[in-house]
Amino acid sequence: MRLLTHNMLSCNIKGVSNGFPLRLEAEKWVEKEVELNADFLRGIFPKIEWKALAGAARAIGYDALPDEADASMLDSDDFLSHFHHALLELHVEEGTLVCPETGRRFPINKGIPNMLLHEDEV
Amino acid sequence: MVSSKSLHKTAQIRLLSRHPEVYEPCDDSFALVDALLADRANLLQHKPRLCMEVGCGSGYVITSLALMLGEENSGVHYFATDINPHAVEVTRATLEAHGVHAEIISTDIASGLHKRLAGMIDVVVVNPPYVPTPEEEVGCEGITASWAGGENGRKVIDRILPVVDELLSGKGWFYMVTLTANNPSQICRLMREKGYASRIIVQRSTEEESLHVIKFWREDIAEIEGARAVASGSESWLSQFPLKSFWRGSTGSSC
Ligand SMILES: C[S@@+](CC[C@H](N)C(=O)[O-])C[C@H]1O[C@@H](n2cnc3c(N)ncnc32)[C@H](O)[C@@H]1O
Numbered sequence: 409m410r411l412l413t414h415n416m417l418s419c420n421i422k423g424v425s426n427g428f429p430l431r432l433e434a435e436k437w438v439e440k441e442v443e444l445n446a447d448f449l450r451g452i453f454p455k456i457e458w459k460a461l462a463g464a465a466r467a468i469g470y471d472a473l474p475d476e477a478d479a480s481m482l483d484s485d486d487f488l489s490h491f492h493h494a495l496l497e498l499h500v501e502e503g504t505l506v507c508p509e510t511g512r513r514f515p516i517n518k519g520i521p522n523m524l525l526h527e528d529e530v
Numbered sequence: 531m532v533s534s535k536s537l538h539k540t541a542q543i544r545l546l547s548r549h550p551e552v553y554e555p556c557d558d559s560f561a562l563v564d565a566l567l568a569d570r571a572n573l574l575q576h577k578p579r580l581c582m583e584v585g586c587g588s589g590y591v592i593t594s595l596a597l598m599l600g601e602e603n604s605g606v607h608y609f610a611t612d613i614n615p616h617a618v619e620v621t622r623a624t625l626e627a628h629g630v631h632a633e634i635i636s637t638d639i640a641s642g643l644h645k646r647l648a649g650m651i652d653v654v655v656v657n658p659p660y661v662p663t664p665e666e667e668v669g670c671e672g673i674t675a676s677w678a679g680g681e682n683g684r685k686v687i688d689r690i691l692p693v694v695d696e697l698l699s700g701k702g703w704f705y706m707v708t709l710t711a712n713n714p715s716q717i718c719r720l721m722r723e724k725g726y727a728s729r730i731i732v733q734r735s736t737e738e739e740s741l742h743v744i745k746f747w748r749e750d751i752a753e754i755e756g757a758r759a760v761a762s763g764s765e766s767w768l769s770q771f772p773l774k775s776f777w778r779g780s781t782g783s784s785c
Contacts, residue, residue: 409633410633412633413633416643417642417643417646418642418645418646419642420637428646442601442602443602443603445603445604447605448579448602448605448607451579451605452579457646496602496607518619519622519634520618520622520635520636521635521636521642523636523638523641523643524636524638525638
């Protein structure tokens with residue numbers, strides 16, 4: 409699971425209003441290099457919740473992201489490469505996503521988050 | 531791996547992962563991939579950023595899409611979901627065997643993703659469970675969920691449509707497999723009410739069933755698309771398929 413996906417996931421339990429971001433508890437993660445595409449990064453930037461990304465990156469030991477970011481920073485190559493690395497190159501293999509409101513734990517196994525709900529949660 | 535990537539535009543059967551509880555690619559899967567291949571030139575021109583498959587099963591379709599459209603270097607990223615926990619594992623292995631990547635999420639349709647991804651997905655592909663079955667079979671565990679569609683096979687389809695509408699970006703395209711028993715013309719009408727135009731891209735008839743792959747896109751963009759498609763002559767492939775007006779009120783290629 410890339411941090412891009414973490415940034416797009418929220419708790420889906422019925423009645424939960426504050427289900428984002430899910431707290432990331434990572435046990436195992438890997439880095440996989442991919443080509444940097446600046447157009448993609450610039451296009452997706454406005455949709456990214458920066459604090460959630462920076463927080464998740466920090467949870468897996470990557471602290472090169474600033475606490476806050478705005479679009480003007482996209483002109484910096486350094487910023488782009490850090491953003492790229494955090495968003496697309498870090499993959500959480502094993503761990504848990506925790507709902508900030510209910511504490512419900514969603515497991516991540518072999519890189520796949522399991523958001524399936526129990527009957528009483530739908 | 532690199533050579534297989536550049537040589538093949540669809541997933542290879544011999545590289546597919548399998549599991550007894552996971553749907554193996556069948557006529558419907560091939561029809562969907564053929565539809566995407568037929569529309570590939572348009573898709574490449576369309577420059578999607580995020581693509582998603584709902585109900586990825588073996589991973590055959592999402593792997594093929596990634597091979598067709600390219601990945602990071604072309605700025606396209608993929609999501610795949612399935613409700614069957616075995617399916618997501620098989621999809622992961624199939625993607626890996628082809629050297630491509632999609633973000634996989636084990637979930638019901640796009641639950642957990644649809645809020646933050648609303649309006650962001652440029653291409654959605656779905657080969658849904660469409661077989662008419664007793665209601666109680668819908669959403670059963672394992673392989674039953676891959677076909678069981680409830681009354682008229684519409685139970686899951688009718689839950690997927692509003693989610694897709696929410697996910698699709700303004701320029702979003704949606705490709706879905708349907709069966710005649712699903713009443714595709716009524717599906718098209720439903721989508722029209724939400725502002726979508728539609729067109730049959732592939733039609734296949736076997737002894738038991740008649741399959742259609744329908745493409746949906748937002749109406750306002752439809753006119754521009756139509757004009758461009760005609761201008762570039764890219765509609766000519768349509769003639770390869772026996773496009774009869776096989777449902778009421780349907781003339782030519784739109785429904
Ligand atoms: C007809 S199979 C298609 C599999 C694969 N995409 C293909 O074309 O070969 C339908 C798939 O949808 C999945 N599915 C059924 N209901 C679902 C739901 N509510 N949410 C997500 N996936 C679902 C099934 O588990 C199955 O893998």
